[in-house]
Amino acid sequence: MQYPDVYGYCHTGWYHDTIRYLKDTDPGPGPMKEVVTMLLEIDGLAKAYRKGARANDGISLSVEAGEVYGLLGHNGAGKTTLVNQVIGLLKPDAGRILIGGHDVVADPGHARRACSIQPQATLPIDGLTPRQAIELVGRIRGASAIDVRARRARLVDGLDIGEWLDQDGRRLSGGVKRLVSFAMAAVAPGGLVILDEPTNDVDPVRRRLLWAQVRALGDEGAAVLLVTHNVVEAERSVDRLAILDHGKVIVEGSPAQLKERVADDLRLELVLEPGAEPPAPAPFVLHTVVTGQRILATVPSTAAAEAVGWADSLKRAGHVEEFSLAPATLEDVYVELVGRADALQDANGGHGTAGSGGDGAAGTDGAERARRDTEEASRVGAA
Amino acid sequence: MSALRSYGLLVRWTGLRQKTFLPFAIIIQGLFSLGIVIGYPLLFPQIDARTILFIATAAPSITLITMGLVAVPQQVAQARTEGTLDYMRSLPIPRLVYLLADLTVQLLIVLPGVIFGVLVATWRFNLPIDVSPWVVPAVILVVLTATSAGYAMASLLPPLIANLMSQVLVVLVFMFSPLQFPADRLPDWLAAIHRVLPIQAMGEVMRGTLAPAEFPVSAGSFVLLGAWCVITFGISWRVLARRR
Numbered sequence: 001m002q003y004p005d006v007y008g009y010c011h012t013g014w015y016h017d018t019i020r021y022l023k024d025t026d027p028g029p030g031p032m033k034e035v036v037t038m039l040l041e042i043d044g045l046a047k048a049y050r051k052g053a054r055a056n057d058g059i060s061l062s063v064e065a066g067e068v069y070g071l072l073g074h075n076g077a078g079k080t081t082l083v084n085q086v087i088g089l090l091k092p093d094a095g096r097i098l099i100g101g102h103d104v105v106a107d108p109g110h111a112r113r114a115c116s117i118q119p120q121a122t123l124p125i126d127g128l129t130p131r132q133a134i135e136l137v138g139r140i141r142g143a144s145a146i147d148v149r150a151r152r153a154r155l156v157d158g159l160d161i162g163e164w165l166d167q168d169g170r171r172l173s174g175g176v177k178r179l180v181s182f183a184m185a186a187v188a189p190g191g192l193v194i195l196d197e198p199t200n201d202v203d204p205v206r207r208r209l210l211w212a213q214v215r216a217l218g219d220e221g222a223a224v225l226l227v228t229h230n231v232v233e234a235e236r237s238v239d240r241l242a243i244l245d246h247g248k249v250i251v252e253g254s255p256a257q258l259k260e261r262v263a264d265d266l267r268l269e270l271v272l273e274p275g276a277e278p279p280a281p282a283p284f285v286l287h288t289v290v291t292g293q294r295i296l297a298t299v300p301s302t303a304a305a306e307a308v309g310w311a312d313s314l315k316r317a318g319h320v321e322e323f324s325l326a327p328a329t330l331e332d333v334y335v336e337l338v339g340r341a342d343a344l345q346d347a348n349g350g351h352g353t354a355g356s357g358g359d360g361a362a363g364t365d366g367a368e369r370a371r372r373d374t375e376e377a378s379r380v381g382a383a
Numbered sequence: 384m385s386a387l388r389s390y391g392l393l394v395r396w397t398g399l400r401q402k403t404f405l406p407f408a409i410i411i412q413g414l415f416s417l418g419i420v421i422g423y424p425l426l427f428p429q430i431d432a433r434t435i436l437f438i439a440t441a442a443p444s445i446t447l448i449t450m451g452l453v454a455v456p457q458q459v460a461q462a463r464t465e466g467t468l469d470y471m472r473s474l475p476i477p478r479l480v481y482l483l484a485d486l487t488v489q490l491l492i493v494l495p496g497v498i499f500g501v502l503v504a505t506w507r508f509n510l511p512i513d514v515s516p517w518v519v520p521a522v523i524l525v526v527l528t529a530t531s532a533g534y535a536m537a538s539l540l541p542p543l544i545a546n547l548m549s550q551v552l553v554v555l556v557f558m559f560s561p562l563q564f565p566a567d568r569l570p571d572w573l574a575a576i577h578r579v580l581p582i583q584a585m586g587e588v589m590r591g592t593l594a595p596a597e598f599p600v601s602a603g604s605f606v607l608l609g610a611w612c613v614i615t616f617g618i619s620w621r622v623l624a625r626r627r
Contacts, residue, residue, distance in 0.1 A: 089469055089472060089473065089626060089627070091626035108626065112473060112474060112476075113475040119466055119470050120466075121466030121470075123467065124467060126400060127402045127403055127404075128396070136395065136396050136399075137474070139392055140392050140474055140476060141474065141475060170403075
């Protein structure tokens with residue numbers, strides 16, 4: 001089997017290590033023997049913080065080379081805790097993390113060579129221009145000056161940020177800083193590229209350019225772990241995804257697989273008149289999520305006509321300002337799953353088993369959390 | 384070789400990030416040295432040449448110690464809050480190289496001010512300053528120890544407490560450390576503490592290498608400071624490398 005030199009420009013240790021791993025695990029020629037190379041394998045990962053919050057609670061997942069894998073979940077679901085363990089900033093309480101077959105819990109130095117990361121926090125690059133920041137990080141990651149320059153030029157073109165290339169980082173807008181931060185992760189990418197909320201603050205046009213570059217990383221052979229709570233964007237961009245809630249993977253699969261759960265469903269969205277009480281659900285409504293003035297009702301597609309009639313009558317009666325009926329999306333699966341998990345939590349009288357480093361999600365009311373995230377998702381979706 | 388390459392690239396990264404701040408830092412350090420050398424003697428109506436030399440040769444130690452215990456903790460606390468520290472820790476760089484690159488840039492920032500202060504003192508008071516080559520290891524030891532202590536403090540303590548600690552240390556260094564006055568003026572118990580702490584030794588190695596004829600320095604001071612250097616550097620290295 002031939003291995004294309006996808007990172008021919010990149011002479012870092014991880015690449016050779018990974019290729020060696022690919023060769024070691026290659027079962028050789030044979031009928032229909034497909035080589036599945038799991039670049040990242042996480043097994044039974046657990047991490048609790050000192051205050052007792054279990055940020056990761058037995059997480060297992062794996063990401064193939066060439067795959068864009070989404071990690072979705074609320075603030076505080078345990079996503080960043082997971083990432084920090086992969087790159088060796090945090091030490092797991094239990095579980096295994098393998099990158100390219102190499103145990104990185106025992107050898108965090110290998111993780112840093114094998115992973116490049118775009119962190120969630122906007123990196124201040126005051127004093128540096130995007131050109132300097134991208135090229136210096138590329139060279140610190142081990143690539144040669146010539147390769148880094150060529151790769152930087154491609155990324156800057158691809159993201160359309162050329163006009164800021166030589167401007168001081170202090171004067172860049174938040175969106176441009178994030179794109180530069182992405183380029184810093186992609187200029188000499190590891191076998192595993194971790195992107196934590198890469199599109200925050202980025203304008204809609206460049207958002208698309210960014211997704212194309214994310215896809216390109218996967219096509220070049222890197223495994224991409226994409227951390228986000230933006231369900232709408234994730235649906236379009238990932239090959240597979242896991243939804244994390246309270247430190248556990250509650251569901252995993254491709255967007256299409258997950259949507260099968262709601263394939264026969266429609267989403268009826270009602271926007272209440274200010275001050276109006278939510279109406280009692282009609283008999284055909286499967287379940288509802290009330291988020292402030294907005295009600296998301298899931299209805300079977302066979303009840304489409306009745307649903308429209310019901311919504312219309314509510315509108316005429318002055319309870320509802322507007323409504324829409326549409327096929328269910330990944331967002332509906334997300335809200336249903338996470339909302340249900342929260343409802344279960346509430347029923348058991350238990351809050352706050354999650355929370356990564358105390359970012360405030362633990363102990364928040366379930367409906368409130370669903371509202372926050374739905375609003376966030378729809379705001380982004382509208383953009 | 385690759386460690387050396389990383390070191391060079393990191394010094395460049397850190398230097399560029401400090402670029403706009405650098406001229407101001409150098410000017411402030413210069414003024415600071417100047418204040419000690421010119422301003423302090425004004426406290427005394429009559430002052431003999433030896434006392435002036437004593438104060439003037441204390442200025443470099445005070446400047447270096449203040450940088451290590453005040454400026455460094457503030458920078459580290461900021462880097463922690465904004466996430467830069469974690470980002471740098473996620474890059475494939477040996478922790479030791481990262482620490483050394485950071486300390487190098489600190490040294491480059493503070494050195495011009497120190498040299499300026501010494502030159503001004505020599506000119507203003509016509510001092511018999513006759514610098515020994517041992518001044519080089521002395522400066523490196525003082526900077527490494529002070530910045531490592533600042534680094535360790537800022538990495539281990541919560542940012543607010545670290546800032547408070549650095550203020551307390553400034554008072555301790557300025558008012559209650561035998562840098563600008565001989566140790567025998569301190570109460571016995573405090574003098575005893577200073578025989579173990581590194582501050583007095585820092586003052587002695589700087590003074591003893593800047594004006595060796597007037598203030599001979601004992602090997603003991605170098606040894607004590609060397610020990611502190613190993614301890615504080617070791618702690619910051621461990622702190623930087625640890626996984627929570």
